[in-house]
Amino acid sequence: MCGILGYIACSDSRPTSKAFEEALVACSDRGHDATGLFSLSTGIVKKDVTATQFVKKYAKDVTESVKNNIVLAHCRATTRGPEENNQNNHPHESANYILIHNGAIGKSPKMEDYKYNGECDSEIILSYLEKYGIKKGLEEMHDDSMAIAIYSKKENKVYLYRNIGPTTFFLDKKEKIIYFASTFDILKSFKRSTTKLGFNVLDEQISLESTKEKLICISPENGVESSIDIKHKPVILNIYKHRKDSGFSGYQRNTSNELTYCFECKQMKLPQHDCCEKVNVNNGRFTSVTHKINGKETKTVILYRGGSVKYCQK
Secondary structure: OEEEEEEOOOOOOOOOOOHHHHHHHHHHHHHEEEEEEEOOEEEEEEEEEHHHHHHOOHHHHHHHHOOOOOOEEEEEEEOOOOOOOOHOOEEEEOOOOOEOOOOEEEEOOOOOOOOOOOOOHHHHHHHHHHHHHHHHHHHOOOOOEEEEEEEOOOOOOEEEEOHHHHHHHHEEOOOOEEEEOHHHHHHHHHHHEEEEOOOEEOOEEEEEEEEEEEEEEEOOOOEEEEEEOOOOOOEEEEEEEOOOOOOOOOOOOOOOOOOOOOOOOOOEEEEOOOOOOEEEOOOEEEEEEEEEEEOOOOOOOOEEOOEEEEEEEE
């Protein structure tokens, strides 16, 4: 679990550096292994320290960053790639994009012709974006868990997308600033409220949660410019006939992204035989396969846990 945070200012107004520091520290509840930010005037600043340490160590960079109309920030909970190697920390950069990511990439294979800077699985997203562009790049990936913010260098726009992880918008209608973060609690330092009939009511501000599997494009000039549906590439399973040992739990370590199932002994296996047919999983929690053994038609259900195939049953 990591935390993402940022804003797009559609006017000359900016949040105070104090409010942004408080939001970044609140974001660290979702990850305290490393902290980082990006703006045009500071570039990427990141280090394997907590957010509380970061806002002290890089106070000038934080103050400078909020002068910009676009800022992205991240608090990391390490999954793959040690935080001591700063290349593994967020934000990540490629030729055309800056990325912050909450989630894990385990189904989509690495691009063979892409030069990765570190070991963090989040860089796999950038490799797909560089090869295919943003929309097609996400659709070429499998349904790995992700809540992401992408800054397009050429367009000077931010793209937000999530399929599992949370993302909350906080719109300041008066100042014309669009804030986003993993949760609303992270954004509380930006809110203004007045007392009406005994209730604290947001003053020309509104909070809402983003829609899953929608790619949202935001520019400083126009605010939200588009909202596009994303359909991920389905996982393909191979179906085989023979297997003696039981079970399979190494799905994320299988770089071919293909699992096999033996109809006769009902176990998962790695590809070894040439007698296979393919099954479309359709990104669900389970799917069924109809097959024939000795001329008799049988249905097998493939079950999932957290996106990984664990076992099959009739």
